[in-house]
Amino acid sequence: MELKADQFTVRGKLIENAPLAPYTWFRVGGPADLFFIPADEDDLSDFLKQLPEDVPVTTLGVGSNIIIRDGGVEGVVIRLAGGYWGQIEQMNATTLFARSGSLDLSVARFAAKSGIAGLSFLSGIPGSIGGAMRTNAGCYGKELKDVLNQVEVIDRKGEKHVFQGELVDYGYPKVGFSYRHTDFPTDLIVTGALLSGDDVGDPETLKAEIEAHQARRAETQPIKDKTSGSTFANPDPPGTPDQRSAWKLIDAAGCRGLRVGGAQVSEKHCNFLINTGDARASDLEALGELVRARVLETSGVELRWEVRRIGRY
Ligand SMILES: Cc1cc2nc3c(=O)[nH]c(=O)nc-3n(C[C@H](O)[C@H](O)[C@H](O)COP(=O)(O)OP(=O)(O)OC[C@H]3O[C@@H](n4cnc5c(N)ncnc54)[C@H](O)[C@@H]3O)c2cc1C
Incomplete structure (x- = not known):
């Protein structure tokens, strides 16, 4: 139609x-x-x-x-980004409400200024709260599910719902949160979330924590390039003994710097793909598949795409 x-x-x-x-x-x-x-x-x-x-x-x-x-x-x-969708409000000493388009970094900074400890890790994730909820985004040992208190959503029919933890009341299955993944139904649009820190904290200390996260990122990741962060999920979730990292497997498969058209495996962090300027989506996807095939061949590990790929070929 x-x-x-x-x-x-x-x-x-x-x-x-x-x-x-x-x-x-x-x-x-x-x-x-x-x-x-x-x-x-x-x-x-x-x-x-x-x-x-x-x-x-x-x-x-x-x-x-x-x-x-x-x-x-x-x-x-x-x-859902910018303007109205970026509003953040403090609710009590350790809790804030963020509309879904708020940047994770803005939420971390807002929390620091408000003396809410435990949300600084969000400064390492360049997405929005809605995206973080959908992907169970995380870094530095914490993920969204650890701080998520309540979620506001709108369903495909335009009806608003609020839920805490589970969606069973609305006829949806329980939301499973796992490493960089949720079973959150794709027909639900997140419009806002209540996030709770774990304590009150000193704003200056929290600000310094965020600055340290930012500096570490700039040193180890190609954050100024056209990228989308980690391309593949690590095969073993954090905390697993002898955890294997996607980047190490990719490096061992000789893929650092590998190119297809305008797409390249980053030299700086080889779990990041970058658009060097004139890449098409098909170059990025073909490069990702080539990396997966080489990693499978050299290590026997089948990497799972962490980056979402949507639309018509
Ligand atoms: C340099 C760089 C570093 C990164 N580092 C990390 C990291 O350390 N940890 C990490 O977890 N991620 C990381 N990422 C990936 C990314 O920032 C996160 O996955 C982020 O949560 C995505 O948010 P977004 O707003 O960009 O979502 P989008 O990319 O716009 O969308 C991602 C998914 O979320 C869904 N979605 C978005 N908004 C909503 C909504 N309101 N309601 C329902 N569904 C929605 C989309 O449909 C899609 O399926 C990195 C990315 C980059 C570029």
């Missing part, structure tokens, strides 16, 4: 055939049939109520964990 923007009454931005590459860190990929940036939660809910049930919906945060394929994305792509 052809989707036309003037079929819908909205207050936010609704654009037909909108290029998505500028909204992802990789800067690759084709357009969305229809692209929507809702003005606020009610706007999102009203839009979904008007949208025919058979139209696929994809949610985007800040695009730091995604490859949009060259053929673009069918249906509607909804982007």
